[in-house]
Amino acid sequence: MRRTFFRGVGLPYLLLAPQLLVTAVFFFWPAGQAVYQSFLREDAFGLSSEFVGLENFIDVLSDRDWRGAAARTAFFSISVAALALSAALFLAVQADKHIRGAGAYRTLLIWPYAVAPAIAAVLWLFMVHPSIGLFGRALNAMGVPWDYKLNGDQAMLVVILASAWKQVSYNFIFFLAGLQGIPRPVLEAAAIDGAGPVRRFWTVVFPLLSPTAFFLLVVNLVYACFDTFGVIHALTQGGPGKSTETLIYRVYTDGVTNLNLGSSAAQSVILMILVIGLTVVQFRFVERKVHY
Amino acid sequence: MATLTLTGVRKSFGTNPVLHGVDLDVRDGEMIVVVGASGCGKSTLLRIVAGLETATAGRVMIGDQDVTALEPADRDVAMVFQNYALYPHMSVFQNMAYGLKIRGLPKPEIIRRVDEAAALLDIGTLLERKPRQLSGGQRQRVAMGRAIVREPKLFLFDEPLSNLDAKLRVQMRAEIRRLQKRLGVTSLFVTHDQVEAMTLGDRLVVMHAGHAAQIATPMEVWERPADTYVAGFIGSPSMNFLAATLEQGGAAARLGNDLVLPFADGPRTGKAGQKLTLGIRPEHLRPQAGGLRVMIELVEPLGAESLLHGRLPDGAEMTVKLAGAVHPDGELEVMPMAEALHVFDGETGKRIEPLDQSTTR
Numbered sequence: 001m002r003r004t005f006f007r008g009v010g011l012p013y014l015l016l017a018p019q020l021l022v023t024a025v026f027f028f029w030p031a032g033q034a035v036y037q038s039f040l041r042e043d044a045f046g047l048s049s050e051f052v053g054l055e056n057f058i059d060v061l062s063d064r065d066w067r068g069a070a071a072r073t074a075f076f077s078i079s080v081a082a083l084a085l086s087a088a089l090f091l092a093v094q095a096d097k098h099i100r101g102a103g104a105y106r107t108l109l110i111w112p113y114a115v116a117p118a119i120a121a122v123l124w125l126f127m128v129h130p131s132i133g134l135f136g137r138a139l140n141a142m143g144v145p146w147d148y149k150l151n152g153d154q155a156m157l158v159v160i161l162a163s164a165w166k167q168v169s170y171n172f173i174f175f176l177a178g179l180q181g182i183p184r185p186v187l188e189a190a191a192i193d194g195a196g197p198v199r200r201f202w203t204v205v206f207p208l209l210s211p212t213a214f215f216l217l218v219v220n221l222v223y224a225c226f227d228t229f230g231v232i233h234a235l236t237q238g239g240p241g242k243s244t245e246t247l248i249y250r251v252y253t254d255g256v257t258n259l260n261l262g263s264s265a266a267q268s269v270i271l272m273i274l275v276i277g278l279t280v281v282q283f284r285f286v287e288r289k290v291h292y
Numbered sequence: 293m294a295t296l297t298l299t300g301v302r303k304s305f306g307t308n309p310v311l312h313g314v315d316l317d318v319r320d321g322e323m324i325v326v327v328g329a330s331g332c333g334k335s336t337l338l339r340i341v342a343g344l345e346t347a348t349a350g351r352v353m354i355g356d357q358d359v360t361a362l363e364p365a366d367r368d369v370a371m372v373f374q375n376y377a378l379y380p381h382m383s384v385f386q387n388m389a390y391g392l393k394i395r396g397l398p399k400p401e402i403i404r405r406v407d408e409a410a411a412l413l414d415i416g417t418l419l420e421r422k423p424r425q426l427s428g429g430q431r432q433r434v435a436m437g438r439a440i441v442r443e444p445k446l447f448l449f450d451e452p453l454s455n456l457d458a459k460l461r462v463q464m465r466a467e468i469r470r471l472q473k474r475l476g477v478t479s480l481f482v483t484h485d486q487v488e489a490m491t492l493g494d495r496l497v498v499m500h501a502g503h504a505a506q507i508a509t510p511m512e513v514w515e516r517p518a519d520t521y522v523a524g525f526i527g528s529p530s531m532n533f534l535a536a537t538l539e540q541g542g543a544a545a546r547l548g549n550d551l552v553l554p555f556a557d558g559p560r561t562g563k564a565g566q567k568l569t570l571g572i573r574p575e576h577l578r579p580q581a582g583g584l585r586v587m588i589e590l591v592e593p594l595g596a597e598s599l600l601h602g603r604l605p606d607g608a609e610m611t612v613k614l615a616g617a618v619h620p621d622g623e624l625e626v627m628p629m630a631e632a633l634h635v636f637d638g639e640t641g642k643r644i645e646p647l648d649q650s651t652t653r
Contacts, residue, residue: 188364188377208380
């Protein structure tokens with residue numbers, strides 16, 4: 001990498017300023033506010049507040065509903081990540097083959113990434129809605145009692161599918177790049193060594209993709225935990241009951257709907273710690289597990 | 293161990309033909325070097341034998357078995373790639389054991405074979421390392437080891453030395469030859485390097501534009517090249533070519549400057565005045581008054597000998613190799629040694645043999 005040396009510190013800081021400013025205004029300030037808020041208890045009208053120390057955190061962590069949401073989030077995130085990763089890997093392997101129209105196929109697969117979460121949710125709504133959705137109606141016509149607005153498990157399935165679908169494109173791009181980074185002679189050597197396509201995939205391709213896969217796993221977990229608010233909000237609003245209420249959705253409900261700002265802030269801080277933890281794991285691990 | 297027979301092997305990529313029917317018989321235990329400039333189809337030929345490409349037409353036989361339609365895995369061949377193609381995520385041991393494990397060999401046998409090959413290649417201390425922790429030469433040995441442990445019917449080498457530095461290349465070249473002789477495995481070695489070709493091969497296949505221009509022993513190729521392409525390709529510096537016409541009932545050739553060179557090895561058939569191309573290697577020219585006048589443009593002293601690059605009066609390039617440090621400036625008159633003259637057809641470029649010898653090449 002090219003290194004440039006500056007005399008003095010004025011110019012470097014000036015050049016860094018825009019980035020630092022944006023980070024400060026849109027991250028450090030709100031994050032600091034959240035941390036500050038998490039130690040306060042405020043009335044619903046915002047007229048008075050008192051310092052309560054760690055009480056908000058204790059309340060949150062001992063709240064059965066919150067724990068339920070945490071467990072649900074874990075299930076939801078792992079399902080979304082597993083589904084999005086495996087689907088993307090399958091599609092990338094197919095797209096990596098020399099097939100007619102591979103270019104068009106790749107472009108089409110990348111498109112969903114450009115679709116906003118709410119719009120993606122509406123798309124899925126038109127497919128799975130029990131009375132106006134294509135598949136929803138078909139299922140009911142076949143005698144399957146399908147209504148994700150009443151059945152919590154079905155609701156969970158729908159938000160998992162919609163969230164995973166959004167993420168497949170992103171994973172696909174990385175997997176495809178990873179696959180194309182595997183030198184062809186290595187695969188040919190494996191073929192000559194007697195490995196069939198399936199064996200080649202699991203003993204050569206997959207291990208060589210594992211750094212990519214691990215990176216994507218963390219990104220997907222973070223995505224499922226924090227970026228799926230829009231999908232859930234547009235499809236189920238966390239319902240029916242609390243069956244699709246994830247932690248991030250609960251932050252919203254408690255803070256915006258129930259106006260329990262202290263608790264909401266404490267939950268945000270817990271999520272923040274979680275995401276920082278995931279990122280640390282990612283960097284530690286990825287740096288160590290590179291093969292070349 | 294086995295023979296290898298190629299019959300009329302053709303290959304086109306789309307509408308672009310790269311091999312125009314190659315026939316080759318490789319004897320058991322023989323080392324065949326396929327040599328040619330880049331794009332001549334030599335790698336494609338090797339990949340067809342390996343099964344990595346499918347021939348458009350023709351047949352590939354290994355031993356008595358027609359393998360044309362078989363997958364690489366079912367051909368029992370081993371290949372050493374130019375960039376080694378080691379499995380980056382496996383240790384040296386795992387790299388070498390991979391093919392054996394797939395074939396379901398018992399573990400003790402795998403360990404025995406890997407240890408044996410590692411000892412042979414002097415990489416016994418590297419077995420636990422990953423490929424990225426190895427130098428180029430060591431990787432090359434591991435790639436060789438991976439081929440050896442398989443005990444295949446056929447070794448295929450795809451320019452395995454071209455990524456090594458000059459010194460290591462010479463060393464590995466000798467080592468490959470020694471190993472191949474010792475193991476006695478039939479081998480096909482592809483290279484663009486004529487020195488590798490000359491030193492390694494029992495026989496050479498000189499490829500040119502999708503054809504096998506000549507298949508013969510290295511010395512035969514050097515002494516009696518089948519056409520002007522082979523003549524120019526093998527030998528360094530390249531052979532000089534002179535336009536000439538047939539004279540004296542086929543017993544001599546007349547050059548552009550009216551110099552008449554009699555053939556030492558006998559007359560050629562053909563009409564008087566037929567166009568010829570005469571080939572003469574730079575080392576077969578001697579300074580002599582009344583010969584070809586060469587305007588010297590550049591002298592390259594190599595120590596034991598000197599290379600003189602220059603031009604004839606008609607503008608044709610000429611290279612002369614003289615012993616010692618002779619550096620004549622300006623002009624030099626040189627005479628080809630009559631017995632070292634190569635005669636080619638001026639139109640087709642094919643070698644024309646003297647009448648009294650067999651006409652086969």
